[in-house]
Amino acid sequence: MNNPFIPDLEVELVAGALDALHESTRIQGKIVDDAASDAGAVVLLEINGRKLRYHCAVKKKVDRYALPHDLLNRLDNAQHTLLVSSPLSPDMANRCRDIGLQFIDTAGNAYINDGAGIYVHVTGRRGDIDRQFPVNDTMTPAALRMMFASLAEPALLDAPYRDISSRARISTGAISKAFETLESRGLIGLASSGKRMIRTPELFLNEWASGYAGRLKPKLRKYRFAIDNLDRFLTWNPEFQLSAWGGEPAAMMLTGHLKPEACTVYVDMDDPHTLKDIVKDFRLRADPQGRIEIIEMFWNPDHFTDSFPTVPLHLVYADLMATHDSRNIAAARQLIPGITQHVHDSTR
Structure with a gap:
């Protein structure tokens, strides 16, 4: 050789x-x-x-x-x-x-x-x-919340800490450490203008998706339910700022090429009625193996609503990739150009 x-x-x-x-x-x-x-x-x-x-x-x-x-x-x-x-x-x-x-x-x-x-x-x-392969515990939930917010609004990388804290629900004390983590991993850097920027959007996206599945999602409030008629559940209309589709239903809406076999819904669990109303209206039954997963919105629901009735595209991507299902992965790949283009457009 x-x-x-x-x-x-x-x-x-x-x-x-x-x-x-x-x-x-x-x-x-x-x-x-x-x-x-x-x-x-x-x-x-x-x-x-x-x-x-x-x-x-x-x-x-x-x-x-x-x-x-x-x-x-x-x-x-x-x-x-x-x-x-x-x-x-x-x-x-x-x-x-x-x-x-x-x-x-x-x-x-x-x-x-x-x-x-x-x-x-x-x-x-x-x-x-x-x-x-030493365990890398630097990618904290706070850093992952920062990544989520940055993919949704890249300008937040240079926003006042109080704005970042409000939108991403990160304590102001954790923001500096989150920036240090992302910089040390080469995920963000400085543009010629001196402003922070996402270096390689697609790599950043995959780092976010993996970290969300492994580090952030396990800490969120979430519930699984069984339902007799999944097609009927797919007729549900989320309530703006209180709930939104994730996972397979969102992919169906965004790509038109996926028939959901399971449903992911993100809900503002600080609202006392939304989750209860969904369970009651569709007669959902608690089941750890159920096909309906309801997860708390971990961001400020007043923000990041541009893609409603779905959650932001990069969260849909993370949901799909975490399933390890080939048809979901194919749908997830269709979302990549839109996500990376949004980052590029926001940093011009």
Whole structure:
């Protein structure tokens, strides 16, 4: 392997992943020279007498905040690209599988699916995962609320703290720390004008979506209910500023390409009537496995209402991506251009 454009450390990581793959599956693999590829290593895997050729997307660290979704959205040909990384957690390995991102890692975990009869899925091998993936607890709920507000109104990045606090429901004391977190992770920076800006909107969006599912949503008040007639529930009209559609119903309205199998609704739970009225009107029954999820609005409901009757698009995106359902992920991707364009338009 003599391609001078590929760093030695990248070659070393790919070689280590191929060795681990052989140990866990007996699959033979090798790095091949490809004069036409100056962007990364190319590997050849031999599986059941067939040879599969992949371009490698090498990422030394893929933690729970740097989602594979951003990488998948940027790939020209996901079917012939292989993510190669240090050990992935079981959750991250399953996420890669669910969205169709093939990978191998240096612990011997793998997901390979050529769509023509070859299917390999290995997860749970730890390697040095604890050493190489220290838990990152810097992305606090306050920082995630800041991200939510910034995607909705990018100008808030330079607004007075009292305005940010009011809209995003963050204490003024937590705002400086939230900014430090986002700056240290390279998510925001300074424009030539000296104002704060979101550096890479799509990466910022995926970081927000992952953080919301893993860190913020678990702390919110939420309820699940069963219903006998889901179609009837979909005829419900949210009350402006007190409730709004999220998840699959919102995607149906925004894309026209998804029939909801579950419903997500965000409700102002400081209002004493909204939740009770929904439960009563549709005869909902408490059920932890129910298809209707009602979640508290964690922002000031007087703001971020431009997309009503749905919640802001980036929250719909987060809801859909968290399901790991391929049809929801496809719908979520349709929302990306509108979200990133809103950020660009707001920072001109």
